[in-house]
Amino acid sequence: MGLADLWGHHWAGILLAASLLTMWSPPAAAQFTTDANPLMVTQELLSRPTILISQAVAIEQREEVTLYCDTKDANVTIHWFSNDLPLVFHERMLLSTDGKTLTILPVQRKDSASYKCQAQGFHQAQSSDPVLLTVNYGPDPFEIKVDSGVSSGGVVEVTEGSTVTFSVETQSHPSPDYSWFFHNNNSTPSSTKRTVTIQAVSVEHEGVYRCLVSNSATHLLRLGALQVRVLEMLPKPHIVSSSPTPVENASSVTLTCQTSRKVTAVLWFLRGQALLPSEHLMLSAGNRSLVIHGLQRDDTGPYECEVWSRGSQARSEPLTLTISYGPDRVDITSRAASGAVGTIQAELNSSLTLQCQAESQPGAKFHWTLEHSTAVHVGEQLIIEALTWEYEGIYNCTASNPVTHLARSASVLVRVAGPRSSLSARVIAGIALGILTLITLSTGLGYFLRNRNARRFSRKKAEDPIQKGATPTSAEGPCAASCSNWPRPMYANLPEPEGQVGVKKVLPPEPPEQFYEPLSLDLRTKKETARKRLTKQREPGKGPRRFIGFRFHGCSCLGVQPVPG
Secondary structure: OOHHHHHHHHHHHHHHHHHHHHHOOOOHHHOOEEOOOOOOEEOOOOOOOEEEEOOOEEEOOOOOEEEEEEOOOOOOEEEEEEOOEEOOOOOOEEEOOOOOEEEEOOOOHHHOEEEEEEEEEOOEEEEOOOEEEEEEEOOOOOOEEEOOOEEEOOEEEEEOOOOEEEEEOOOOEOOOEEEEEOOOOOOOOOEOOOEEEEOOOOHHHOEEEEEEEEEOOOOEEEEEEEEEEEEOOOOOOEEEEOOOOOEOOOOOEEEEEEOOOOOOEEEEEEOOEEOOOOOOEEEOHHHOEEEEOOOOOOOOOOEEEEEEEOOEEEEOOOEOOOOEEOOOOOEEEEOOEEEEOOEEEEEOOOOEEEEEEOOOEOOOEEEEEEOOOOOEEEOOEEEEOOOOHHHOEEEEEEEEEOOOOEEEEEEEEEEEEOOOOOOOHHHHHHHHHHHHHHHHHHHHHHHHHHHHHHHHHHHHHHHOHHHHHOOOOOOOOOOOOOOOOOOEEEEEOOOOOOOOOOOOOOOOOOOOOOEEEEOOOOHHHHHHHHHHHHHHHOOOOOOOEEEEEEEEOOEEEEEEEEOOO
16 A cells, blocks of 8 residues: 555545534534644543532431532533442432432441542543542440350359450441449449450359440440359369278178269269169169169279259269279199199109289288198299109198188199109208207217316315315225215225224214215325324214215215214
């Protein structure tokens, strides 16, 4: 396409525009002005519209608001915007024919927004500045809430000692004012906040709690009320058993649920589940006591009781019964055999371990005895390090329970296998011990007698003045110190041996005297000494005296005795 073709199309556009202008007469502000130059066309700009509002703040459901879009231009179209979005009309909105007047009746809270109007002209548009409409509303109806309470039939129950927070949730613009009134009809506000907290609630905090919410802009008042009941905090109950050491099948046991508060109900639990009464498990009136008849070893529990009062509850700690029973069947086992044994054969000089078992609560005490022995072994195990023939026999194990006062026993026959000797080791040891004991006693007795005789001889020698000056010449030994004053005569009128001086017959002195002297020196010396003593002691007119000899305890003794008639 050449330059001439381009100019042809340009003039065709101008002619078309001119024909349209002859058919439409724009307003004066938008009229085109043509000059001598056919290429220049001029259009005036639209002016910015403004919004006039009847009232910028209105009360919900009470007032209406009118918005007017004022523009100086004619032949324009008006468009409305809310929060920069095209306005969505509804039944409460009225729009004038020219679209410049918008009426909202009555206003609602959702009508609060920023409003603008736009004037739309030929190929251009102008928007107004935004106008803010505020709608005041509320407070709406509300309820008082308690964070830690339980609602029951229009009454909120809280637990004694807990922390309770009361709160109010309501819709209102502007924000409302709060006034709390506690304890029934108390007219003095206790708080002006949306929430109120009470620490350590007690029974004195029971009553009706009221909250008055007001809006100074809408002049509306709302009053909420709540009745509060304080549940007494129950201490934990505890279970007491009638028998500290119950015995199986002995008697019944009574469990009592004890609490220091007045309660309205008592519940029992067995192994965490609600207890079902039966002939074996019976509840008393009011469920305060549980009676267990025919106590069995599996009735240990655990047992719990739960108390209730005005909606408050408390459960006891679990109680587990320790039921005494047994001992049951007694079994004797050995390492060499599995299970209970009745007869055991073991090699001579080998070790043997016997185990006694019996189910019992508390654990049984075991005593071992052997049929031909009085020895008693205490303990669950009987260990024999080296078996001999003396260990052969029947062993009895007795299991006893000190609480149930029951005892049961079992026996096992122990046989020793091996060669037998004529005398057992125990008999040989007994004989050897007896011989050693006899030798020891004999040696000790001889030593004792020797020392005693030596002491008596020394004492007699010190007391006899004749013996002090005498010198023994005979081969006879000294007289034993054990000689007494009871001589046994052996012979009388002994002949004088050679070399000895004869004794003349003389009359013995009156009254007759006699003396006995142990022959501690030799016989000749003793006789000579006796004669001298007799000569000194003899008195005229007395009868003659004679010598007598005797033995006492193996000693040779000499005495002088008057001759009768």
